[in-house]
Amino acid sequence: MSFLPRVVALNRKSFVRTRTRKWGADGRLAVQGVNKRSGARAGNRVALLMIGFVVLYGAVGARMAQYGMERNDDTASVAPPNRLLASRPDILDRNGRVLATDIRTVSLYAEPRKIVDVDDAVEKLSSVLPSLDRKTLYHKLKANSAFQWIKRQLTPKQQSRILALGVPGIGFRPETRRFYPAGATTSHIVGFVNIDNNGIAGMEKYIDRQGLSALAGAGLTVDQKMQPVRLSIDLRVQHIVRDELLAGMKKFNAIGAGAVVLKVDTGEVIALASVPDFNPNNPVHAQDKNRLNRMTAGTYEMGSVFKTFTTAMALDTGVANLKSSYDASHPLRIGGFLIHDFHNMHRALTVPEVFIHSSNIGSAREALDVGIPRQKAFLKRLGLLTRMNTELPEVATPFTPKVWKPVNSATVAFGHGLNTTPLQTAVAAAALMNGGKFMEPTFLPRTEKQAMAVSKQVVKPQTAKDMRYLFRLNVMHGSGGNADVQGYRVGGKTGTADKVVNGRYSKSKNFNSFLAAFPVDDPKYVVLVSIDEPHRAEGEWGFTAGFNAAPMVGAIIRRSASALGVDPKFAVNDAATLVSQSTLSD
Template sequence: MTATWIKRKKTELETVKAPAFALDARKKKSGNRARNRVVMAIACFVGIYGIIGGRLVYYGMQEDTTGYNGPTGAVLASRPDILDRNGEVLATDIKTASLYAEPRKIVDPDEAIELLSTVLPDLNFEQTYSRLKSGTGFAWLKRGMTPQQKSQIMALGIPGIGFRTEKSRFYPGGPTASHILGLVNIDNQGTAGMEKYIDEQGLSDLRDVGLADSRSLEPVKLSIDLRVQHVVRDVVVTAMQKYRAIAAGAVVLNIHTGEVLAMASAPDFDPNNPFNVLDKDHLNRMSAGTYEMGSTIKSFTTAMALDSGKVNLQSTFDARRPITIGRQTIRDFHGKNRILTMPEVFIYSSNIGSAKEADVVGIEGHREFLHRMGLLDRMQTELPEVARPMEPKVWKKVHSITIAFGHGMATTPLQTAVGAAALMNGGKLIQPTFLPRTIDEASKVAKQVVSEKTSEDMRYLYRLNSETGSGGSGSRANVKGYRVGGKTGTAEKVINGRYSSDVRFNAFVAAFPIDKPEYVVLTIIDEPKAEEGKVGATAGFNAAPMVADIIRRSASFLGVQPDFREEQESAPLMVNFDQ
């Protein structure tokens, strides 16, 4: 019985423990199901948000087929004011309103266009309709509107039409200094002139990082004197009309610092409305155009001969017979047919004499001198619009002879003025600048290109050429009290591959006061006609009077005081017979 009892107890114990094991199994199975449900819920959420994120990325990468982008929420980056040397504003930013549409919100495009046309009659109908029907989120309709136009359109109450405040460039002087200042595009970025130069000096980088703020931008001061600039442009425009020319230009240059005080080229443009800026006849002829400068180049030929030390002011040159080289014959325009002294070669503008001056130096020496004077290399200055001069690839004897009197090479008028300044200031070549520069700063970049003695001799020849009664061609540039000296240049233009005696490019380069020069003035006039009632159309009849007008009207602004002692000493003695 004992064994039977033990066996029964064992069976009872096993029967009691069995439900506990079953309970643990059931709990384990139930926990696994709960965990699986949580994992499935997480997976569902991840999948749903992954799909949403993927669609957002997809839509974000889609290109707007209409080509328009919506406003960024900030106005366009500012530009610094541009001032003249006296603080007068030449260019500044103003706030303007630009009209845009949200095509998705436009209820009736036809009605919207009809209403907008009552305020903006010049609105392009087809283009505007296409934009309003595009279904995009944003489209520009009109940039740079007036406050009156904005007010009138707002009063129309068109759904889906709005305005964005932008920065627009304004030039108070209009076309007065257009070729110097340049202009900006619709996004207020500089595209020409000093506006482009400012961008290239770091403004574009500031814009890119969002630091181009009007409160942090210092004004940019130029070397230009607005008063003188106004005079120069007025003289240029008037001369072009008076002499029925296709173009004209002028520059005023400080010979000790290289500062450009004024420069104008006509035809010009209004940077506030530059609809004609790309017309080929509106280029800046003073720095971006190259020309055969005619007899103004004889200034450098004479200076070259003097600086060589092989001749002096007492030297003579045989101008009795023309020079024949190959198939070309070199003659004088108004030949004296005799032996000429060096001053006579200069004041009578003898082609033969100039050719013989160049022969004294030789071909290689001639070419080296013109490069030394900066006439055959691309000029270095802030203005982006600068042309590269042209010269023969290989210089031969004929090239040296013709270049000696201004044919066969082409340079810019501004470079010619810079070279002439070196002949007047003691022989130092100073690259021009449109920014303020002191004499000390200029001396650091100046290059001695001719001796002081050569410069002194050239000042004498310039004055001699402009004195009344000397027989020189520059007498019409004289202004009482200011002692002007200079050199004319009448270049025949090439028409159909041949030089034409009836079509000219005229120039006059002058310095004043010639006994102690401060400024160089150079004028050009392209294809002038004879003034009404007169027969002459050479530089002495048009380019020289332009110089006189500029000096007469602007000398006081430049700080040059008139001195009439020379006129008083040469005036006849007045006798009073009433005593």
């Protein structure tokens, strides 16, 4: 009899107790009753005992399951073949260039029980693999186990040299390793995998979430040739964007920079880069704080770039037109706050003047005329208040005011008090350039027909025409002149935002941006460049976005326009053409 039935039987015997004895009519001794209270207590003890066993064995089982799911390079267990040799699909750019692919490699393991001389083995292996920690290696080879990983993913040269050592108890296992031919150029988009070839960032992680990880776990991807995944990215443009970001970051001594090129009619991301970045082939620095993807995983106050949406809001709701004017002759007081202009004109400004002179006062008055409910609704339609929906997993949620008071409405109007991701800003601008249709961005190819199926009309077509006119006007006569590229009719808006440091706005640290579209009379692409904490460049007198972010946009457009299929056009009366397309009259 096992332990548990014995305990139950003994308890049952102890439950039955006679309270009184009484002789029956047949002369036999009859049991008068049973101590019910004592029996109930004993029953509870048995129940508690059984629960205890269940909890004990459940805890042991859970712990064993936990150990089984852990993936540690130092584990003594042998990784299953479906993990070592699992295939992943190639990742290609829109033109078929390879961005990620599988290559075959080998990993070094040891069978400690077969090691004859541990000290000699440590000495020989360290001579080929000097990066190995000798103490750790010694403990691995000394362990009483059948298997220990020594070094994952060796080079052919390392494998050849170790074979020549002739150390008994040492062997090699074939593995699949991920290789990224473009290196750091596409790191924030493509992402990377861990040592077991599981996607943990970027589009690699997205692919796993689409069912690849489940197939790999079931062993259905071993040595399988898989259909490649084609992205919307153009590697040529991607290289140009990253190159200009690195150059700008160096020139302006900034701590970081980011840019995106977005196709306005489809919402396709053609290029997106953030520097500093990392090498996905050796992603040891990928988690460094300063190497995050600033374009999607970071949120920022976008400064005067946000006046684009405030002006569009005033025009779209009908509270203003291009001939309306706002008093900007003196600072605007709201509650206990005073709103000033960086370049005070000391007079009333028309809507185009509010835009090209980047008037905080005029923008605040536009927002106050619209009203808080309509302001929030408009920004929400443009996707600026909610988390962006796209394939890339690293997407941050915007930070919005908990309570919208008139002062919040005014500051949001000129880009303070509301944090969004730069990519969201570019996506919202695309809706103002393509006739008013909002569509979530995608890193996968999308046709115009597919884009129209998922798009929403968020502003009037006339509003989009007016904003194209104001964009071009600002490049020709406002702060965006350094972004202009002859023949490509660039339009845009600058933004110089003071950064918040220790709860206060800093006067020496800025987050600068330039939001552009080209060719602005019939926009094909939106380009946004942001530069984090830039300094005045040698030979320059200004530090605002017009002196750093704007020329970086111009350089990207100048170098990439031909690759994007945009032909230059030269017109004598560029401004007059734009005016004819706008609504300067009532």
